[in-house]
Amino acid sequence: MMNWQGLEGDKPHPAQIMDRMSDFAFSQRASRTHAQPISYLMQQALHNPNLISLAAGLVDYTTLPGADTAELLQQILSSPNTASAALQYGTTEGLIELRAELLSHFEQLNGWQSADINVSTDDLVITTGSQQMLFILGDVLIDPDDIVLSAWPSYFVFTDTLASQGAQVRGIDMDEQGIRPEALDAVLKQLDDAGDLPRVKMLYLVSYHQNPTGITLSAERRPQVLQIIQRYSKDHRILIVEDAAYRELTYNNEAPPSIKRYDTGNEYVALLQTFSKPFAPGVRCGYGLLPHDLVDPVVLQKGNHDFGSANLTQHLMLAALRTGIYQHQVSKLCSSYAHKRDVMLDALDDQLGEIGDGVHWTRPNGGLYIYLTLPPSVDTGRASALFRRAIEEGMIYVPGEFCYGNDPTRPIPNNQIRLSFGVAEPDQIRTGIERLARAIKAIMAQNVQVHSPG
Ligand SMILES: Cc1ncc(COP(=O)(O)O)c(C=O)c1O
Numbered sequence: 001m002m003n004w005q006g007l008e009g010d011k012p013h014p015a016q017i018m019d020r021m022s023d024f025a026f027s028q029r030a031s032r033t034h035a036q037p038i039s040y041l042m043q044q045a046l047h048n049p050n051l052i053s054l055a056a057g058l059v060d061y062t063t064l065p066g067a068d069t070a071e072l073l074q075q076i077l078s079s080p081n082t083a084s085a086a087l088q089y090g091t092t093e094g095l096i097e098l099r100a101e102l103l104s105h106f107e108q109l110n111g112w113q114s115a116d117i118n119v120s121t122d123d124l125v126i127t128t129g130s131q132q133m134l135f136i137l138g139d140v141l142i143d144p145d146d147i148v149l150s151a152w153p154s155y156f157v158f159t160d161t162l163a164s165q166g167a168q169v170r171g172i173d174m175d176e177q178g179i180r181p182e183a184l185d186a187v188l189k190q191l192d193d194a195g196d197l198p199r200v201k202m203l204y205l206v207s208y209h210q211n212p213t214g215i216t217l218s219a220e221r222r223p224q225v226l227q228i229i230q231r232y233s234k235d236h237r238i239l240i241v242e243d244a245a246y247r248e249l250t251y252n253n254e255a256p257p258s259i260k261r262y263d264t265g266n267e268y269v270a271l272l273q274t275f276s277k278p279f280a281p282g283v284r285c286g287y288g289l290l291p292h293d294l295v296d297p298v299v300l301q302k303g304n305h306d307f308g309s310a311n312l313t314q315h316l317m318l319a320a321l322r323t324g325i326y327q328h329q330v331s332k333l334c335s336s337y338a339h340k341r342d343v344m345l346d347a348l349d350d351q352l353g354e355i356g357d358g359v360h361w362t363r364p365n366g367g368l369y370i371y372l373t374l375p376p377s378v379d380t381g382r383a384s385a386l387f388r389r390a391i392e393e394g395m396i397y398v399p400g401e402f403c404y405g406n407d408p409t410r411p412i413p414n415n416q417i418r419l420s421f422g423v424a425e426p427d428q429i430r431t432g433i434e435r436l437a438r439a440i441k442a443i444m445a446q447n448v449q450v451h452s453p454g
Pocket residue numbers: 057128129130131132155206211243245273274275276281284285286
């Protein structure tokens with residue numbers, strides 16, 4: 001049995017302690033910015049080597065492309081021409097050859113010609129991970145009290161970034177096909193009726209194998225979502241931020257085209273991808289295809305950050321794409337992750353398949369996550385008996401309550417769990433799920449005792 005010190009709900013986080021000790025006059029944005037609750041979980045995993053973490057959304061250590069990267073860097077740095085180009089400052093919007101390569105990459109993935117959606121290399125911006133593009137899009141569109149529509153649940157790092165920028169979230173309900181168009185329409189109608197439409201600046205969606213649920217927005221719903229956003233873009237254009245971070249980690253070759261496919265005038269959709277998941281997060285290289293009139297404001301803000309993302313990394317990714325090393329790495333990752341996904345699903349079927357009503361989980365065909373829902377009476381939160389028990393058993397998960405933004409109009413569900421099969425090895429995944437199932441069964445049995453008559 002493990003102890004679980006340091007996880008008490010009321011214990012101050014180190015960042016809060018630091019704030020209290022400082023007499024700097026911090027900006028409003030700094031005071032709206034809080035440490036990610038998930039950093040607690042990461043610390044626990046580091047402090048307890050026997051704890052199996054199915055929490056972290058990190059990529060698999062064993063498949064990172066060390067040897068290929070060394071070879072590509074060797075080639076770049078051993079030629080005086082490429083070495084001096086890669087080691088000099090670049091442009092803020094990114095290396096033009098890489099942007100051209102990425103435009104073709106988007107064409108291949110989505111089966112479109114750039115002309116079909118009115119885009120060129122001028123509309124493609126390279127960033128320091130897709131996180132930088134997410135931050136900058138918030139920075140150029142959001143004022144405090146503005147509203148962002150977001151799937152409910154959603155990728156919590158970005159909803160926290162939005163909170164630091166002062167935005168409020170309005171959650172849009174999902175089912176197994178992604179956000180429900182009727183729910184999107186209903187929320188927008190309500191905001192319109194209340195005169196709040198001018199505050200609505202964007203819709204944020206992780207459109208493939210969503211973090212945290214693993215759900216992909218269905219092909220049928222993609223044009224519908226765009227049409228609804230167009231209809232409510234009365235006062236100003238509402239931006240759809242289509243975060244396709246997991247697009248290339250699709251395990252059955254059946255990914256629908258991006259929502260951008262339907263945005264034929266290149267007006268409404270910012271399509272974001274990253275090399276983090278399909279290659280290596282350490283290269284910190286993301287890229288986005290933007291509506292034309294967003295490019296200058298984004299590039300100006302990016303100039304404030306860094307004058308351009310690491311040039312060496314951009315040369316590396318250009319070489320990886322041109323040599324086919326990138327494409328080879330993606331297929332290697334897909335077979336490795338598909339196997340680990342299957343191991344996790346089989347373990348869930350074995351351990352929790354018989355447990356009965358109210359316990360179910362998603363069956364994603366890509367990405368790194370499976371989302372488990374328990375009966376409403378089973379609290380999965382950080383302060384819950386189940387979370388403590390899971391750590392005592394020797395595993396850790398992300399409580400579903402972390403995966404919801406700050407929507408003041410609705411309660412946050414607390415009976416869900418995000419599980420990741422990204423980092424853990426197959427054996428650890430199996431053991432981790434066994435430990436989780438033991439914890440769940442123990443807590444459910446206690447609940448039955450508490451609620452049984454007499
Ligand atoms: C949905 C989603 N978007 C964006 C990111 C940020 O990735 P990066 O900045 O490494 O490109 C992540 C990272 O986990 C993610 O899960």
